[in-house]
Amino acid sequence: MNMSPNHFAGQSEADTLARLRHRLGLAAEAEGLLDVAYTTIDSPVGPLLLAATPKGLVRVAYEVEDHDRVLDTLSQRISPRVLRAPRRLDAAARELDEYFGRQRRTFDLPLDLSLSKGFRQLVQQHLPEIGYGQTRTYGQVAELVGNPRAVRAVGTACASNPLPVVVPCHRVLRADGTPGGYVGGLAAKQALLRLEAAA
Amino acid sequence: MKQPFEKVVQEHGGTVLRVCRVIVGVHDAEDAWSETFLAAMRSYPDLPDDANAEAWLVTIAHRKAIDVLRARKRQPAPVGVIPEVPTELGLPGSEDGDLWQAVAALPEKQRQAVAYHYVAGLAYAEIADILGGTTDAARRAAADGVKNLRKNYSGAATEGAPS
Numbered sequence: 001m002n003m004s005p006n007h008f009a010g011q012s013e014a015d016t017l018a019r020l021r022h023r024l025g026l027a028a029e030a031e032g033l034l035d036v037a038y039t040t041i042d043s044p045v046g047p048l049l050l051a052a053t054p055k056g057l058v059r060v061a062y063e064v065e066d067h068d069r070v071l072d073t074l075s076q077r078i079s080p081r082v083l084r085a086p087r088r089l090d091a092a093a094r095e096l097d098e099y100f101g102r103q104r105r106t107f108d109l110p111l112d113l114s115l116s117k118g119f120r121q122l123v124q125q126h127l128p129e130i131g132y133g134q135t136r137t138y139g140q141v142a143e144l145v146g147n148p149r150a151v152r153a154v155g156t157a158c159a160s161n162p163l164p165v166v167v168p169c170h171r172v173l174r175a176d177g178t179p180g181g182y183v184g185g186l187a188a189k190q191a192l193l194r195l196e197a198a199a
Numbered sequence: 200m201k202q203p204f205e206k207v208v209q210e211h212g213g214t215v216l217r218v219c220r221v222i223v224g225v226h227d228a229e230d231a232w233s234e235t236f237l238a239a240m241r242s243y244p245d246l247p248d249d250a251n252a253e254a255w256l257v258t259i260a261h262r263k264a265i266d267v268l269r270a271r272k273r274q275p276a277p278v279g280v281i282p283e284v285p286t287e288l289g290l291p292g293s294e295d296g297d298l299w300q301a302v303a304a305l306p307e308k309q310r311q312a313v314a315y316h317y318v319a320g321l322a323y324a325e326i327a328d329i330l331g332g333t334t335d336a337a338r339r340a341a342a343d344g345v346k347n348l349r350k351n352y353s354g355a356a357t358e359g360a361p362s
Contacts, residue, residue: 017212020229024208024236033240036203075203080243082203 025085035079039086040067041093044100044195045188048165050089053078056110057092060163062184077115096165102195105132107166115162119150123157130171133196137175159183165192204243208236211256214319218257221302221314222264227271234263254325257315261329301352309344316341 028034036058038051049067051059051074058078061070075082086093091109098104106128113121126145130136136144138154145154158169164183170192174180182189215235219228238259246255302310308330315326316337326337 013213013216016229017216020216020232020236021208021212023233024240027233027237028240031237031241033237038205071203071205072200076200080201080204081240083205083208083240 021084025083025087028081028083029085029088033081034083034085034088035081036074037083037085037088038071038074039084039089039093041089041096043096045165045184045191048096050092050096051082052088052092053112053114055112055114057089057163057166058112058115060166062164062188064185065183092166099165100195102198109166111163111166113162116157116160119145119147119153120157120160123154124161124163124167124169127158127161127167127169127172130168132168135171135173135193138172138180139175141172155180171196201244201246201248204240207239207243207252207256211253212236214253215256215260217318218260218314219264221318222260222311223267223271224303225299227267231260231264231267234266235260238263251325253319254321254328257319257321257325258329261311261315298348298352301348304351305344305347308340309347312337312340313344313348317345 025034025037029037032054034054036051036053038049038059040047040049042048046063047067048063049059049061049065049070050057051061051070059070059074061067071082095104095107095109099107113124116124122145123141126141129144130141138151138158139148141158142148142150142154147153154172158172159181161167161169161183164170170182170189172180179186179189179193212232216228216232219231219235223231235256239256246252302313305313311330312326315321315329316323321329323334323337323341326341327334330337330340332340
Protein backbone atom coordinates (compact mmCIF):
# COMPACT_ATOMS: atom_id res chain seq x y z
CA MET A 1 0.00 0.00 0.00
CA ASN A 2 1.00 3.59 -0.44
CA MET A 3 2.32 4.76 2.94
CA SER A 4 3.83 8.06 1.90
CA PRO A 5 4.10 10.55 4.79
CA ASN A 6 1.69 13.02 3.18
CA HIS A 7 -1.07 10.53 3.80
CA PHE A 8 -0.95 11.94 7.31
CA ALA A 9 -0.38 15.55 6.33
CA GLY A 10 -3.97 16.75 6.49
CA GLN A 11 -5.31 19.78 4.65
CA SER A 12 -4.26 22.54 6.99
CA GLU A 13 -0.86 21.33 8.13
CA ALA A 14 0.85 24.56 7.10
CA ASP A 15 -1.65 26.62 9.11
CA THR A 16 -1.32 24.32 12.10
CA LEU A 17 2.48 24.49 11.98
CA ALA A 18 2.44 28.28 11.73
CA ARG A 19 0.24 28.45 14.82
CA LEU A 20 2.38 25.93 16.70
CA ARG A 21 5.59 27.79 15.86
CA HIS A 22 4.09 31.03 17.10
CA ARG A 23 3.07 29.27 20.32
CA LEU A 24 6.57 27.78 20.66
CA GLY A 25 8.11 31.26 20.47
CA LEU A 26 5.87 32.50 23.29
CA ALA A 27 6.49 29.41 25.44
CA ALA A 28 10.26 29.58 24.88
CA GLU A 29 10.26 33.24 25.89
CA ALA A 30 8.20 32.49 29.01
CA GLU A 31 10.57 29.65 30.00
CA GLY A 32 13.68 31.76 29.45
CA LEU A 33 14.86 29.56 26.56
CA LEU A 34 14.74 32.17 23.80
CA ASP A 35 18.41 33.16 23.70
CA VAL A 36 18.08 34.83 20.28
CA ALA A 37 14.79 36.03 18.78
CA TYR A 38 14.71 37.37 15.24
CA THR A 39 12.46 38.72 12.56
CA THR A 40 12.83 40.41 9.19
CA ILE A 41 11.33 43.75 8.19
CA ASP A 42 11.07 45.58 4.89
CA SER A 43 12.82 48.91 4.58
CA PRO A 44 13.78 51.40 1.86
CA VAL A 45 17.27 49.84 1.95
CA GLY A 46 15.94 46.31 1.50
CA PRO A 47 14.89 43.57 3.93
CA LEU A 48 16.60 43.88 7.31
CA LEU A 49 17.10 41.05 9.75
CA LEU A 50 16.65 42.11 13.39
CA ALA A 51 17.87 39.87 16.20
CA ALA A 52 17.73 40.39 19.97
CA THR A 53 18.94 38.63 23.09
CA PRO A 54 17.15 39.17 26.43
CA LYS A 55 19.64 42.05 26.94
CA GLY A 56 18.70 43.94 23.80
CA LEU A 57 19.06 44.32 20.07
CA VAL A 58 22.14 42.35 19.07
CA ARG A 59 22.14 42.38 15.27
CA VAL A 60 20.76 44.32 12.34
CA ALA A 61 21.73 42.76 9.01
CA TYR A 62 21.34 43.79 5.40
CA GLU A 63 20.27 41.27 2.82
CA VAL A 64 23.72 41.43 1.16
CA GLU A 65 25.16 40.01 4.37
CA ASP A 66 23.11 36.82 3.72
CA HIS A 67 20.56 36.39 6.50
CA ASP A 68 21.09 32.62 6.72
CA ARG A 69 24.80 33.13 7.31
CA VAL A 70 24.07 35.82 9.88
CA LEU A 71 21.78 33.40 11.77
CA ASP A 72 24.46 30.70 11.62
CA THR A 73 26.93 33.13 13.16
CA LEU A 74 24.47 34.10 15.92
CA SER A 75 23.90 30.41 16.61
CA GLN A 76 27.65 29.84 16.94
CA ARG A 77 28.63 32.95 18.82
CA ILE A 78 25.66 33.50 21.14
CA SER A 79 23.48 30.39 21.38
CA PRO A 80 21.87 27.86 19.02
CA ARG A 81 18.54 28.55 20.74
CA VAL A 82 17.50 30.85 17.90
CA LEU A 83 13.86 31.25 16.88
CA ARG A 84 11.93 33.48 14.52
CA ALA A 85 9.89 35.25 17.20
CA PRO A 86 8.95 38.78 16.10
CA ARG A 87 7.44 39.98 19.36
CA ARG A 88 10.78 40.77 21.05
CA LEU A 89 11.65 42.92 18.01
CA ASP A 90 8.40 44.94 18.05
CA ALA A 91 9.99 48.09 19.49
CA ALA A 92 13.03 47.94 17.20
CA ALA A 93 10.83 47.38 14.15
CA ARG A 94 8.62 50.31 15.11
CA GLU A 95 11.54 52.68 15.71
CA LEU A 96 13.17 51.71 12.40
CA ASP A 97 9.86 52.33 10.61
CA GLU A 98 9.70 55.76 12.21
CA TYR A 99 13.32 56.45 11.28
CA PHE A 100 12.78 55.56 7.64
CA GLY A 101 9.58 57.62 7.69
CA ARG A 102 11.57 60.63 8.99
CA GLN A 103 9.60 60.55 12.23
CA ARG A 104 12.57 59.61 14.39
CA ARG A 105 16.13 60.93 14.75
CA THR A 106 17.54 58.84 17.60
CA PHE A 107 16.96 55.26 18.64
CA ASP A 108 15.83 54.50 22.13
CA LEU A 109 16.47 50.76 22.34
CA PRO A 110 18.43 48.52 24.72
CA LEU A 111 21.46 47.26 22.77
CA ASP A 112 23.53 44.14 23.27
CA LEU A 113 27.03 44.89 21.92
CA SER A 114 28.42 41.48 22.88
CA LEU A 115 29.24 40.57 19.26
CA SER A 116 32.03 43.17 19.34
CA LYS A 117 35.04 43.23 21.59
CA GLY A 118 37.61 45.76 22.76
CA PHE A 119 38.36 48.74 20.56
CA ARG A 120 35.65 47.89 18.03
CA GLN A 121 33.02 47.88 20.75
CA LEU A 122 34.40 51.15 22.14
CA VAL A 123 34.05 52.80 18.71
CA GLN A 124 30.52 51.42 18.29
CA GLN A 125 29.56 52.76 21.72
CA HIS A 126 30.63 56.24 20.64
CA LEU A 127 29.09 56.29 17.15
CA PRO A 128 25.61 57.36 18.39
CA GLU A 129 27.26 60.62 19.53
CA ILE A 130 27.34 61.64 15.86
CA GLY A 131 23.96 63.30 15.55
CA TYR A 132 21.30 62.72 12.94
CA GLY A 133 22.16 64.38 9.63
CA GLN A 134 25.79 65.00 10.68
CA THR A 135 28.90 63.24 9.46
CA ARG A 136 32.43 62.68 10.78
CA THR A 137 35.60 61.39 9.17
CA TYR A 138 37.27 58.18 10.33
CA GLY A 139 40.03 60.39 11.77
CA GLN A 140 37.57 62.50 13.76
CA VAL A 141 36.02 59.36 15.23
CA ALA A 142 39.51 58.15 16.17
CA GLU A 143 39.97 61.41 18.08
CA LEU A 144 36.51 61.06 19.61
CA VAL A 145 37.46 57.72 21.18
CA GLY A 146 40.78 59.14 22.38
CA ASN A 147 43.07 57.33 19.95
CA PRO A 148 43.71 59.76 17.07
CA ARG A 149 46.15 57.46 15.27
CA ALA A 150 43.76 54.52 15.11
CA VAL A 151 42.11 55.66 11.87
CA ARG A 152 42.31 52.26 10.22
CA ALA A 153 41.02 50.50 13.32
CA VAL A 154 38.06 52.89 13.31
CA GLY A 155 37.40 51.87 9.71
CA THR A 156 37.44 48.21 10.75
CA ALA A 157 35.15 48.94 13.70
CA CYS A 158 32.64 50.65 11.37
CA ALA A 159 32.86 47.84 8.82
CA SER A 160 32.19 45.23 11.51
CA ASN A 161 29.35 47.14 13.18
CA PRO A 162 26.77 44.46 14.12
CA LEU A 163 24.00 47.08 14.41
CA PRO A 164 24.06 49.18 11.23
CA VAL A 165 21.43 51.95 10.91
CA VAL A 166 20.78 51.89 14.69
CA VAL A 167 24.47 52.44 15.50
CA PRO A 168 25.12 55.06 12.82
CA CYS A 169 28.36 53.98 11.16
CA HIS A 170 26.87 55.37 7.94
CA ARG A 171 27.66 58.85 9.28
CA VAL A 172 31.42 58.19 9.10
CA LEU A 173 33.07 59.23 5.83
CA ARG A 174 36.55 59.41 4.36
CA ALA A 175 38.58 62.59 4.91
CA ASP A 176 38.18 63.50 1.23
CA GLY A 177 34.41 63.47 1.58
CA THR A 178 33.83 60.24 -0.35
CA PRO A 179 31.58 57.82 1.49
CA GLY A 180 34.02 54.96 2.17
CA GLY A 181 32.82 51.40 2.51
CA TYR A 182 29.62 50.18 4.11
CA VAL A 183 28.37 46.85 5.39
CA GLY A 184 25.11 47.29 3.48
CA GLY A 185 26.78 48.44 0.27
CA LEU A 186 27.49 51.95 -0.97
CA ALA A 187 23.94 52.53 -2.25
CA ALA A 188 22.50 51.87 1.21
CA LYS A 189 24.97 54.24 2.86
CA GLN A 190 24.10 56.99 0.39
CA ALA A 191 20.38 56.34 0.82
CA LEU A 192 20.67 56.80 4.61
CA LEU A 193 22.74 59.98 4.21
CA ARG A 194 20.19 61.38 1.74
CA LEU A 195 17.33 60.46 4.04
CA GLU A 196 18.91 62.32 6.96
CA ALA A 197 19.99 65.31 4.84
CA ALA A 198 16.46 65.79 3.50
CA ALA A 199 14.87 65.96 6.93
CA MET B 200 28.60 23.68 13.57
CA LYS B 201 25.16 23.65 15.18
CA GLN B 202 22.47 25.23 13.06
CA PRO B 203 19.95 27.69 14.56
CA PHE B 204 17.08 25.88 16.30
CA GLU B 205 14.67 27.64 13.93
CA LYS B 206 16.12 25.47 11.13
CA VAL B 207 15.39 22.32 13.15
CA VAL B 208 11.77 23.43 13.56
CA GLN B 209 11.53 24.26 9.85
CA GLU B 210 12.99 20.96 8.71
CA HIS B 211 11.34 18.59 11.14
CA GLY B 212 8.23 20.38 12.44
CA GLY B 213 5.95 18.78 9.85
CA THR B 214 7.25 15.26 10.36
CA VAL B 215 6.98 15.52 14.15
CA LEU B 216 3.41 16.81 13.82
CA ARG B 217 2.46 13.83 11.63
CA VAL B 218 4.12 11.42 14.06
CA CYS B 219 2.24 13.01 16.96
CA ARG B 220 -1.04 12.75 15.04
CA VAL B 221 -0.50 9.05 14.48
CA ILE B 222 0.54 8.32 18.07
CA VAL B 223 -1.91 10.44 20.09
CA GLY B 224 -4.53 11.42 17.49
CA VAL B 225 -5.22 14.78 15.90
CA HIS B 226 -6.86 16.24 19.00
CA ASP B 227 -3.83 15.89 21.30
CA ALA B 228 -1.13 16.13 18.62
CA GLU B 229 -0.65 19.87 19.04
CA ASP B 230 0.05 19.57 22.77
CA ALA B 231 2.48 16.72 22.12
CA TRP B 232 4.22 18.77 19.40
CA SER B 233 4.54 21.82 21.66
CA GLU B 234 5.92 19.79 24.57
CA THR B 235 8.33 18.04 22.22
CA PHE B 236 9.84 21.19 20.71
CA LEU B 237 10.01 23.05 24.00
CA ALA B 238 11.92 20.13 25.58
CA ALA B 239 14.07 19.85 22.46
CA MET B 240 14.94 23.55 22.58
CA ARG B 241 15.93 23.21 26.23
CA SER B 242 18.43 20.43 25.58
CA TYR B 243 19.46 21.49 22.06
CA PRO B 244 22.80 23.06 23.09
CA ASP B 245 23.84 19.65 24.49
CA LEU B 246 22.93 17.68 21.35
CA PRO B 247 26.10 16.45 19.62
CA ASP B 248 26.66 18.27 16.32
CA ASP B 249 26.65 15.04 14.32
CA ALA B 250 23.49 13.62 15.93
CA ASN B 251 20.50 12.62 13.79
CA ALA B 252 18.11 15.45 14.67
CA GLU B 253 15.03 13.63 13.42
CA ALA B 254 15.68 10.49 15.51
CA TRP B 255 16.39 12.73 18.51
CA LEU B 256 13.11 14.63 18.04
CA VAL B 257 11.06 11.45 17.53
CA THR B 258 12.58 10.04 20.72
CA ILE B 259 11.44 13.13 22.63
CA ALA B 260 8.03 13.04 20.89
CA HIS B 261 7.65 9.38 21.90
CA ARG B 262 8.11 10.28 25.58
CA LYS B 263 5.91 13.37 25.39
CA ALA B 264 3.17 11.39 23.61
CA ILE B 265 3.17 8.85 26.43
CA ASP B 266 2.79 11.75 28.93
CA VAL B 267 -0.11 13.17 26.91
CA LEU B 268 -1.84 9.78 26.68
CA ARG B 269 -1.41 9.21 30.43
CA ALA B 270 -2.82 12.64 31.23
CA ARG B 271 -5.79 11.90 29.00
CA LYS B 272 -6.45 8.59 30.75
CA ARG B 273 -6.50 10.38 34.09
CA GLN B 274 -9.00 12.89 32.75
CA PRO B 275 -11.33 11.02 30.41
CA ALA B 276 -13.15 13.34 28.05
CA PRO B 277 -16.81 13.74 29.06
CA VAL B 278 -18.01 12.39 25.74
CA GLY B 279 -21.70 12.45 26.63
CA VAL B 280 -21.62 16.10 27.67
CA ILE B 281 -19.87 17.96 24.87
CA PRO B 282 -21.84 18.69 21.72
CA GLU B 283 -21.02 16.71 18.65
CA VAL B 284 -18.32 18.44 16.58
CA PRO B 285 -17.10 17.63 13.10
CA THR B 286 -14.23 15.16 13.15
CA GLU B 287 -10.76 16.63 12.71
CA LEU B 288 -9.52 13.35 11.33
CA GLY B 289 -10.18 14.44 7.77
CA LEU B 290 -13.24 14.90 5.63
CA PRO B 291 -15.88 12.46 6.88
CA GLY B 292 -15.96 9.46 4.61
CA SER B 293 -12.79 10.46 2.81
CA GLU B 294 -10.02 7.93 2.51
CA ASP B 295 -7.88 9.99 4.89
CA GLY B 296 -10.51 9.67 7.60
CA ASP B 297 -10.66 5.94 7.02
CA LEU B 298 -6.90 5.72 7.26
CA TRP B 299 -6.90 7.66 10.53
CA GLN B 300 -9.44 5.28 11.99
CA ALA B 301 -7.46 2.28 10.85
CA VAL B 302 -4.25 3.72 12.31
CA ALA B 303 -5.95 4.65 15.57
CA ALA B 304 -7.21 1.06 15.87
CA LEU B 305 -3.71 -0.45 15.71
CA PRO B 306 -2.12 -1.86 18.88
CA GLU B 307 0.20 0.74 20.43
CA LYS B 308 3.56 -0.86 19.50
CA GLN B 309 2.44 -1.37 15.89
CA ARG B 310 1.17 2.19 15.64
CA GLN B 311 4.47 3.53 17.02
CA ALA B 312 6.58 1.35 14.72
CA VAL B 313 4.51 2.37 11.67
CA ALA B 314 4.76 6.05 12.61
CA TYR B 315 8.49 6.04 13.29
CA HIS B 316 9.36 4.02 10.20
CA TYR B 317 6.87 5.13 7.56
CA VAL B 318 6.13 8.68 8.73
CA ALA B 319 9.46 9.72 10.28
CA GLY B 320 11.58 7.47 8.08
CA LEU B 321 13.71 6.12 10.96
CA ALA B 322 15.71 2.91 10.60
CA TYR B 323 14.52 -0.12 12.58
CA ALA B 324 17.64 0.03 14.78
CA GLU B 325 16.71 3.60 15.77
CA ILE B 326 13.13 2.55 16.41
CA ALA B 327 14.35 -0.32 18.57
CA ASP B 328 16.27 2.22 20.68
CA ILE B 329 13.08 4.22 21.18
CA LEU B 330 10.73 1.29 21.83
CA GLY B 331 13.25 -0.64 23.89
CA GLY B 332 13.27 -3.97 22.02
CA THR B 333 15.34 -5.62 19.34
CA THR B 334 15.68 -4.38 15.76
CA ASP B 335 13.83 -7.49 14.58
CA ALA B 336 10.96 -6.82 16.97
CA ALA B 337 10.66 -3.25 15.65
CA ARG B 338 10.66 -4.51 12.07
CA ARG B 339 8.01 -7.12 12.94
CA ALA B 340 5.79 -4.56 14.69
CA ALA B 341 5.89 -2.27 11.63
CA ALA B 342 5.19 -5.18 9.27
CA ASP B 343 2.27 -6.38 11.41
CA GLY B 344 0.98 -2.81 11.56
CA VAL B 345 1.01 -2.46 7.79
CA LYS B 346 -0.64 -5.88 7.42
CA ASN B 347 -3.43 -4.77 9.76
CA LEU B 348 -3.84 -1.48 7.94
CA ARG B 349 -4.08 -3.30 4.63
CA LYS B 350 -6.80 -5.47 6.11
CA ASN B 351 -8.80 -2.68 7.73
CA TYR B 352 -8.20 0.36 5.54
CA SER B 353 -10.55 0.22 2.56
CA GLY B 354 -8.60 2.87 0.64
CA ALA B 355 -5.41 0.77 0.72
CA ALA B 356 -3.76 0.66 -2.64
CA THR B 357 -1.02 -1.56 -3.95
CA GLU B 358 2.37 0.10 -4.35
CA GLY B 359 2.35 2.79 -6.98
CA ALA B 360 -1.29 2.42 -7.93
CA PRO B 361 -3.57 5.44 -7.43
CA SER B 362 -6.16 4.80 -4.77
